[in-house]
Each structure stands twice: as structure tokens, then as C-alpha cells.
Amino acid sequence: MKRTTALILAAAFLAALPGCDAGLPEEVAACNYVNCERHFAMNVPDGWRVHESRGVVSMFAVAPEAATGQANVTVAIEPAGRFRDPEALARFNRQRTGRLAGLKRLEPGERTLADGHKAIVATFEHTATGTAVRQQQLVVLAGGEAFTVTATAAPPEAFDTYRDAFEIVFRSFRAAW
Helix, strand or coil: HHHHHHHHHHHHHHHHHCCCCCCCCCCHHCCEEECCCCCCECCCCCCCCEEEECHHHEEEEECEEEEECCCCCEEEEECCCCCCCCHHEEEEEEEEHCCCCCCCEEEEEEEEEECCCCCEEEEEECEEEEEEEEEEEEEEEEEEEEEEEEEECCCCCHHHHHHHHHHHHHHHHHCCC
């Protein structure tokens, strides 16, 4: 009897501990993917598979197989370090991507995310992996971290097929709450 009571009390204690959703801002808790450890959240399109990692690339979401091509989204997080604004981080990313085979830059721009952070947008195509891809990146500085959200489609023509799904991610992305 004492053991059963102790187990019930232990279970109640564990249930009362705050979880990931405890204390989250309402708009973060509303996202269908929240990474409390790395402090980012977003909506992942229905049917996409999510894989997490403890490395620089913290999250990898893959679209369901489709006849029109393949698509994924990654979130890479690095210490902001010397980057004082998103433009500096974007310049650094341009240098990194500048060495990609078959690089063709498209549609530069910027946008303000739902959480108010400014993001620099870069769209480009390359053949660095032997397959032609189109990628669009959002680079964001928040909370001392540099977030790079990359949407990828192969072949490049498939990007338009996945544009709405990528927009779900980009429009909902929140960092460093």
C-alpha cells in the first residue's frame, strides 16, 4: 500500500513539472513544431517528417515523396559571434555559398518575420551535390544566435510546387523568445 501511494505521488509530481510548453509565448505555443532547447518554433507542413539533431543543423523536415520532385527544410543555428546585424550574416552566407558548383543567384530580399525579427532572404540554384537544386534561405539574428532556415527543392523547377509549403515555414518561424 505504501509503495502504491509513493508511486502515485511520484507520478503526480512528475506530471506537475513544467514541460516544454510551460511559459511559452502564445504565438510560439501555437506552432506545430517547437524546439525549446534551441529556442525556435514554426509550423511544419502536414505530412512532412521532422528529424532533430544536436549539431549546427538542429532540424531537418522532409516533404512526402512526390512525382514533381523532392523538398526539405533545415534550420541551422550558430553563435552570432561577430555578426551584429542580419546583413553581416547574409554577406557571410553569400561567401560560403559563393563556392558552390554551378551557382546562380536569384531574388535577394528581406522580410520581417511574425515575431518582428528582420530576416535577409537569398534564393539561389546550384549543382554542388551533383543534382540541380533551388534553395531559399532566411537568415535571422536573435538572442545571440544566427539562424539560417533553408528550403530546398530538386529539381529547381519543383520549387514552385513547394512554394506554399515553404511559405508556411517562413511565415511562422519564430526565434529566441
